[in-house]
Amino acid sequence: MRLHRLDRRSDAQGADLLIRSARLLDPRTGLDQNSDLLVRDGSVAEIGAPGAIQAPDGVEIVAGEGLHAVPAFFDPHVHLRTPGREDEEDIDSGTRAAAAGGYCGVLAMPNTDPVVDSASVLGSLRERANREARVPTGFLAAITVGQAGLQLTEMAELAGAGAVAFTDDGLPVRDAGVMRMALQYQRLCGGVLALHEEDPALSGQGVMHEGAVSAVLGMAGIPAVSESTMIARDAALAAYEEARIHIQHLSAQQSVVAVEQAKASGVQITCEASPHHLTLTDEAVRALDANFKMNPPLRTESDRQALIEGLRSGAIDCIATDHAPHSREEKEQPFELAPMGVTGLETAFAVLNTDLVGPGLLPLGLVVEKLSAGAALFGFTAPALAVGEPANVCLLDLAAEWRVGEGGYESRSANSCFAERPVTGRVRMTIADGEVVYRERSFAIGIAGGSG
Amino acid sequence: MMAWAAEGRHLLSIDDLGREDIQRLLTRAESFAEVSGREIKKVPTLRGRTVINLFYESSTRTSASFELAAKRLSADLLNIKSVGSSVDKGESLKDTVQTLSAYDPAAIVIRSPNAGAAQMVSRWTTASVINAGDGKHEHPTQALTDLYTLRRRVGSLEGLKLWIVGDVLHSRVARSGILAFVRMGCEVTVCGPPTLIPRGIEALGCAVRHTLDELADADVVYSLRMQLERMQGTYVPSLREYAALYQIDSRRLTPTQLLMHPGPVNRGVELDARVIDSPQALIVDQVESGVVVRMAVLFELLAGGGRGARNATEQEPQPA
Numbered sequence: 001m002r003l004h005r006l007d008r009r010s011d012a013q014g015a016d017l018l019i020r021s022a023r024l025l026d027p028r029t030g031l032d033q034n035s036d037l038l039v040r041d042g043s044v045a046e047i048g049a050p051g052a053i054q055a056p057d058g059v060e061i062v063a064g065e066g067l068h069a070v071p072a073f074f075d076p077h078v079h080l081r082t083p084g085r086e087d088e089e090d091i092d093s094g095t096r097a098a099a100a101g102g103y104c105g106v107l108a109m110p111n112t113d114p115v116v117d118s119a120s121v122l123g124s125l126r127e128r129a130n131r132e133a134r135v136p137t138g139f140l141a142a143i144t145v146g147q148a149g150l151q152l153t154e155m156a157e158l159a160g161a162g163a164v165a166f167t168d169d170g171l172p173v174r175d176a177g178v179m180r181m182a183l184q185y186q187r188l189c190g191g192v193l194a195l196h197e198e199d200p201a202l203s204g205q206g207v208m209h210e211g212a213v214s215a216v217l218g219m220a221g222i223p224a225v226s227e228s229t230m231i232a233r234d235a236a237l238a239a240y241e242e243a244r245i246h247i248q249h250l251s252a253q254q255s256v257v258a259v260e261q262a263k264a265s266g267v268q269i270t271c272e273a274s275p276h277h278l279t280l281t282d283e284a285v286r287a288l289d290a291n292f293k294m295n296p297p298l299r300t301e302s303d304r305q306a307l308i309e310g311l312r313s314g315a316i317d318c319i320a321t322d323h324a325p326h327s328r329e330e331k332e333q334p335f336e337l338a339p340m341g342v343t344g345l346e347t348a349f350a351v352l353n354t355d356l357v358g359p360g361l362l363p364l365g366l367v368v369e370k371l372s373a374g375a376a377l378f379g380f381t382a383p384a385l386a387v388g389e390p391a392n393v394c395l396l397d398l399a400a401e402w403r404v405g406e407g408g409y410e411s412r413s414a415n416s417c418f419a420e421r422p423v424t425g426r427v428r429m430t431i432a433d434g435e436v437v438y439r440e441r442s443f444a445i446g447i448a449g450g451s452g
Numbered sequence: 453m454m455a456w457a458a459e460g461r462h463l464l465s466i467d468d469l470g471r472e473d474i475q476r477l478l479t480r481a482e483s484f485a486e487v488s489g490r491e492i493k494k495v496p497t498l499r500g501r502t503v504i505n506l507f508y509e510s511s512t513r514t515s516a517s518f519e520l521a522a523k524r525l526s527a528d529l530l531n532i533k534s535v536g537s538s539v540d541k542g543e544s545l546k547d548t549v550q551t552l553s554a555y556d557p558a559a560i561v562i563r564s565p566n567a568g569a570a571q572m573v574s575r576w577t578t579a580s581v582i583n584a585g586d587g588k589h590e591h592p593t594q595a596l597t598d599l600y601t602l603r604r605r606v607g608s609l610e611g612l613k614l615w616i617v618g619d620v621l622h623s624r625v626a627r628s629g630i631l632a633f634v635r636m637g638c639e640v641t642v643c644g645p646p647t648l649i650p651r652g653i654e655a656l657g658c659a660v661r662h663t664l665d666e667l668a669d670a671d672v673v674y675s676l677r678m679q680l681e682r683m684q685g686t687y688v689p690s691l692r693e694y695a696a697l698y699q700i701d702s703r704r705l706t707p708t709q710l711l712m713h714p715g716p717v718n719r720g721v722e723l724d725a726r727v728i729d730s731p732q733a734l735i736v737d738q739v740e741s742g743v744v745v746r747m748a749v750l751f752e753l754l755a756g757g758g759r760g761a762r763n764a765t766e767q768e769p770q771p772a
Contacts, residue, residue, distance in 0.1 A: 210651055211652045212652035212653075212654075212655035213652075214652070215651060216652075216653075216655055217568075217589055218567055218587055218588030218589040218623075218627050219567050219587070219588070219589070221651070288567065288572070329544060329546075332544070332572075333544070334545065334564065334566030334567065334572060335568045336566045336568075336587060337566055
């Protein structure tokens with residue numbers, strides 16, 4: 001499926017522009033060279049040696065010297081808080097944040113108010129996305145009615161109404177019998193089951209990772225095994241039912257092991273990791289700042305290293321932000337009372353580039369690939385820099401230094417766990433399914449002056 | 453370790469205090485103990501300044517001793533309890549603190565059921581903030597009180613072997629206590645059922661035991677309150693079994709050991725009635741010490757050369 005099957009504003013304009021002399025990097029096709037890239041009416045029309053392509057009349061020229069042009073990113077895990085909490089995020093603001101982060105597509109979770117568990121809720125949401133979404137946006141529907149974990153939603157009807165996949169994200173499907181029926185039902189309605197893995201009997205009242213830091217802070221812990229035991233359970237069920245599952249936001253070493261074992265035994269399982277779990281640990285919670293509170297929680301350095309190694313080895317298939325906006329007053333509560341979740345769309349590339357690529361832990365190509373790999377896991381054609389393809393391009397300035405939040409956020413919420421951090425690497429421009437959806441301010445001014 | 457009173461403005465955690473800071477506080481408390489022996493127990497140090505007690509959780513000892521401490525230093529005192537205040541009407545902690553700050557208090561003493569509350573408050577006010585217990589995190593003035601009480605009895609704390617027995621998982625007294633006793637050179641062991649000892653507590657510098665077999669090694673036995681009100685899960689199969697395994701009674705307590713407990717005691721659960729009333733028990737002394745130690749904390753923060761000092765750097769307690 002092409003990204004244009006997703007929902008977006010109906011007034012999207014196909015771009016006509018020539019990116020001059022950027023470093024084109026597309027790890028999936030092996031492309032890595034300085035080139036010109038011509039986009040006509042939203043599609044990649046030509047790739048040629050630097051300076052070789054003649055700019056047709058009326059085509060904007062974008063100076064790409066010193067910049068990387070990569071396939072734009074795809075985030076299979078965001079919360080747009082619509083319907084119900086439009087004060088925290090709406091489709092317009094959430095997809096503007098995505099565009100600013102270099103994303104050409106996002107998949108929104110159904111844990112809204114009301115929950116996306118019926119075709120009518122999904123239908124009105126999709127209508128709204130057709131008016132507001134800046135980048136192609138897909139919606140997952142709930143696995144169980146009201147995400148209560150008891151009764152399956154009308155998954156077949158929801159699939160027919162355009163649900164991209166199914167998830168009870170935010171909550172696990174606690175009952176193994178219900179989980180099994182959802183896996184059986186997949187034969188009828190298709191669609192991956194995306195799973196938030198957590199055994200509530202083990203995570204209990206926990207608010208952070210269970211370990212030395214929670215012991216010192218006196219806060220109830222969420223042990224790593226609350227995640228890994230559920231992954232093992234659901235991998236066994238998926239194997240038995242020959243179903244396809246995707247594990248959301250892996251946080252622990254044991255979870256990487258559980259996924260590796262399942263993959264080795266042939267289970268149809270994929271998984272994702274988030275930028276915050278790849279760059280931060282539970283040490284950050286010592287600040288008692290609720291912007292470090294999310295579920296699953298930040299874990300230890302060895303967990304973080306296992307996630308990085310998982311990306312390297314292929315055990316982890318993609319990077320997803322779990323962008324979870326929360327209002328200021330909710331996050332200005334004591335840690336134990338504040339809701340879980342942090343924003344992430346606008347910072348993902350910069351923090352990964354700063355903490356993983358810069359120090360040499362992961363190559364740039366791998367990070368770029370994993371940032372868009374989520375598309376294929378949910379049945380979409382991965383963004384590619386290839387002639388004839390729709391233009392899904394992100395222009396990156398790897399050397400740009402900035403401070404997270406210095407110019408505000410496109411998101412309506414500011415609960416970033418990277419707030420105030422100096423980072424290196426910035427998205428200068430994003431083209432999503434043929435349309436220019438973002439130009440970084442200083443860069444846009446530069447273009448105006450340079451191309452006029 | 454940083455020099456606390458010179459730079460620090462708040463007492464949020466025992467971790468804020470270096471060994472010298474603690475020693476200075478304890479010495480200051482001793483000088484107030486002398487005032488407490490007088491007929492008129494007041495000194496004018498904080499005259500005209502306001503101390504606010506902001507209590508979001510029920511408390512007898514801590515709130516009473518802070519109240520007395522503030523009054524004996526001649527401060528104006530405001531007691532705000534969550535029940536019957538605008539907190540009851542759903543006002544957020546931030547709004548409450550900003551509102552109270554408008555009265556220009558010199559100090560806000562806060563007790564909260566949530567870890568980190570005192571730290572947050574300190575970001576929202578120009579007053580000195582004193583943590584009077586935040587969730588299961590810390591209770592630094594209790595730890596200082598315990599240090600003071602024990603030092604009065606035994607002199608030096610260096611090398612003393614202290615066993616903390618009971619529900620460490622839910623105890624802010626234990627967390628501040630471990631930090632404080634370790635900082636003063638004690639060897640601290642925590643002991644309790646594995647379900648009530650948090651995984652990773654060794655990070656605070658203590659050893660862990662699950663039986664009382666080696667209790668005789670201890671110089672001091674610090675028994676913790678079984679926090680029945682915090683027991684949301686079944687952490688122990690029964691109080692009967694807990695008492696059988698961990699109750700400190702006259703068989704387990706050797707005649708040379710000292711016994712401490714932060715109160716209130718569950719008689720017949722963590723402590724046997726006879727040891728509570730024995731001369732080895734420092735439990736009443738702990739309560740008594742609470743006032744002078746909290747006077748010392750208020751004095752050091754507000755008058756002892758910290759940011760809030762008003763010509764009081766060298767001031768010694770004088771009768772009013």
